[in-house]
Amino acid sequence: MQEDLKTEQLARVNIYALISRILMNEVDEKLLKLITEDENMMSFFPEFSKWDRRKHMSAKNLIEQYLNVDFTNLFLLHLIPYESFYMRDDQQMETGGDNPVQALYNAFDFRVELDEARVMSADHIGVELEFMYKLCEAQYKALEDGELKVASEIAGIQYNFLKDHLLEWAPMFLLNVKLEAGTALYFDAADLAIEFMLSDFEYLTELKETTFIENALEESK
Amino acid sequence: MDMKDLNELRGEFEQLQRQNMQSDCEDGSCMTDDQSREDYPDYLAAIFTEIMPPVKSGIYISRWDLKSMAGELDESFALDVRERMFQKFMQWIGTPDDMKLVIEQFHNNINAKCDMYKEYSLKYPSSKYIFDAKIEKAQSAKKYLDKVYIEFFT
Numbered sequence: 578m579q580e581d582l583k584t585e586q587l588a589r590v591n592i593y594a595l596i597s598r599i600l601m602n603e604v605d606e607k608l609l610k611l612i613t614e615d616e617n618m619m620s621f622f623p624e625f626s627k628w629d630r631r632k633h634m635s636a637k638n639l640i641e642q643y644l645n646v647d648f649t650n651l652f653l654l655h656l657i658p659y660e661s662f663y664m665r666d667d668q669q670m671e672t673g674g675d676n677p678v679q680a681l682y683n684a685f686d687f688r689v690e691l692d693e694a695r696v697m698s699a700d701h702i703g704v705e706l707e708f709m710y711k712l713c714e715a716q717y718k719a720l721e722d723g724e725l726k727v728a729s730e731i732a733g734i735q736y737n738f739l740k741d742h743l744l745e746w747a748p749m750f751l752l753n754v755k756l757e758a759g760t761a762l763y764f765d766a767a768d769l770a771i772e773f774m775l776s777d778f779e780y781l782t783e784l785k786e787t788t789f790i791e792n793a794l795e796e797s798k
Numbered sequence: 799m800d801m802k803d804l805n806e807l808r809g810e811f812e813q814l815q816r817q818n819m820q821s822d823c824e825d826g827s828c829m830t831d832d833q834s835r836e837d838y839p840d841y842l843a844a845i846f847t848e849i850m851p852p853v854k855s856g857i858y859i860s861r862w863d864l865k866s867m868a869g870e871l872d873e874s875f876a877l878d879v880r881e882r883m884f885q886k887f888m889q890w891i892g893t894p895d896d897m898k899l900v901i902e903q904f905h906n907n908i909n910a911k912c913d914m915y916k917e918y919s920l921k922y923p924s925s926k927y928i929f930d931a932k933i934e935k936a937q938s939a940k941k942y943l944d945k946v947y948i949e950f951f952t
Contacts, residue, residue: 655861655877663852744928749858752914757862775922782924 582728586717589777593710595621596770600658601694601703603645604762606636621769624761631761647760656753660700663746672698678705678742685734687711702750705743706770709735736781743774835942841897841950842888849904849939850884856935857911859904867903894951901943908936 595618598608612618612625613636619626631639652658660678661671671677678700682689687708689699696704712735719728747770754767838844852858864883868875868890875886891897915929 663858666847666851666853668851740928744925746852748915748918748929749852749856749932752911753858753860753863757860771918775918775925779922779924 583717583720585780586713586720589780590710590713590717592621592769592773593706593713596766596773597703597706597710599762599766600652600706600770601696601701603648604640606640609636609640609644622762622765625765628761643760644762647758647763650759651754651757651763656750656757658702658750659698660702660705660742660746661698663749670698671700676700678708681738682708685712700742702743702747702770705738705747709738709743712738732781732784736778736785739774739778739781744778747771747774841891841946842885844946844950845888845943846881846884848942850880854935855908855939856932857908857939859907863907867900867907870903870906871899894947897947897951901947904943905940908940912936 612622613631625631630643634642657663657670659670661676662668664677665671676699679689682699685708689696689704691697691699694701694704712731716728716731716735719725719731751767751771755764755771758764758767835848838847849855850859861877861880861883864880864887865875865877868887871890873887873890875883877883878886887900891900912933915933919926919929
């Protein structure tokens with residue numbers, strides 16, 4: 578049972594890492610190679626795998642002529658990948674310390690290097706997904722150490738973060754990414770991000786109601 | 799009792815009702831969406847403040863959405879700051895019939911996004927309440943657009 582949980586957990590860690598990376602910065606050759614050379618990974622990108630340009634261009638040209646242009650259009654110029662814009666009446670971004678997610682990150686000692694990530698504030702979609710990735714990683718470690726109660730608590734934090742933050746705004750943003758994407762990669766990435774977050778919320782809801790609580794209770798006996 | 803007494807009685811009754819409502823709802827939480835919306839000097843301010851914020855309408859109307867809605871009406875403008883693009887779109891309106899066409903475009907955009915919300919709700923039932931809240935806001939936004947038409951164009 579615990580092995581199943583660990584396997585599921587490792588898959589969650591990897592997918593959160595992947596979508597966080599794709600939605601945070603431009604794709605580079607290393608990442609593109611990682612995606613295209615792994616059959617499992619490519620199955621997450623059905624349109625991209627069929628995309629003619631991918632088959633007939635070098636990775637460098639594909640990135641420079643298409644993928645980076647699309648990333649710039651979608652994430653820097655025309656759409657707004659920051660939670661505060663979607664949650665405030667005045668449609669402004671909260672770039673200061675008053676950002677609601679910042680307090681949460683501080684509580685869990687999650688440090689965001691805005692310069693390094695090249696984002697304007699901590700509520701960028703890539704950063705929020707990276708926070709989920711870090712939580713999943715911590716949960717995996719707790720499972721490996723046999724700390725089921727800790728793992729259960731971390732799952733609860735993930736559930737609340739998805740419910741109160743990501744699912745409240747990211748689908749609005751990602752639906753527009755899907756509609757406005759100029760390349761198959763970003764169409765698929767947006768689709769993968771929405772579908773994965775929603776299916777992960779199903780998983781966490783189920784987990785919240787059953788397994789983790791039972792396990793935690795059993796452990797405390 | 800003559801008509802004057804009856805009118806006075808009605809006036810007193812309405813005042814009493816207003817007082818009761820105010821004391822029951824000092825924080826405004828019991829107001830309906832329509833009641834809680836402010837009055838605006840023009841339709842441009844009304845729509846920008848009440849429909850364009852995703853937190854109020856439950857949907858995100860992007861620059862490309864504005865451009866494509868305008869395109870459906872054979873109007874074209876360059877991609878620019880979202881607020882300026884919105885203003886240009888609104889400035890295109892010259893007659894009540896133009897406004898009807900613009901409202902129809904907003905309705906179509908809102909409906910298309912609500913349809914996607916509904917698909918996700920069906921596929922992922924645990925998230926249904928999140929999407930239902932957005933659909934409710936979107937329906938209220940559509941009603942508000944109709945109200946703006948009546949208020950500013952009739």
